Amino acid sequence: MPEVERVRSYKDLDVWKVSLELTVSCYELTKSFPKEEQFGLTSQIRRAAAAVPANLAEGHGRETTGSYIQFARIAQGSLKELETHLIIAERVGIASVPQSSGVLAECDRVGRMLRNLIRALQAKS
Numbered sequence: 001m002p003e004v005e006r007v008r009s010y011k012d013l014d015v016w017k018v019s020l021e022l023t024v025s026c027y028e029l030t031k032s033f034p035k036e037e038q039f040g041l042t043s044q045i046r047r048a049a050a051a052v053p054a055n056l057a058e059g060h061g062r063e064t065t066g067s068y069i070q071f072a073r074i075a076q077g078s079l080k081e082l083e084t085h086l087i088i089a090e091r092v093g094i095a096s097v098p099q100s101s102g103v104l105a106e107c108d109r110v111g112r113m114l115r116n117l118i119r120a121l122q123a124k125s
Helices: 002-006 014-030 041-060 065-091 097-124
Strands: none
Touching: 014 041, 014 065, 014 097, 041 065, 065 097
16 A cells, blocks of 8 residues: 555556566567567567556556556556467467466566455555
């Protein structure tokens, strides 16, 4: 809850910072994907990863707490989509378990942070 009260910009949110780092990790991971996946899993992973901090930023810019919560939930959905794409990449042999396990651990961390943010926002409203 204290984080919500001291935040003046979405850039002050720890969850935004960590999700931005997650996005960078996804870009790094997908650099090694085959070229034929450029418009497949590479694109899907990058898009879903970038949607997490982008939705947090957009939600923070909204005028109501309810809208902010809605965008934080959309970020949660994008995070689950990202996790699914990473698991698919593992299963089809595009990413090895060691390659994706660190990124999936980052996803878990962001997920916990998003849940905490949503709870704090709900308590505030």
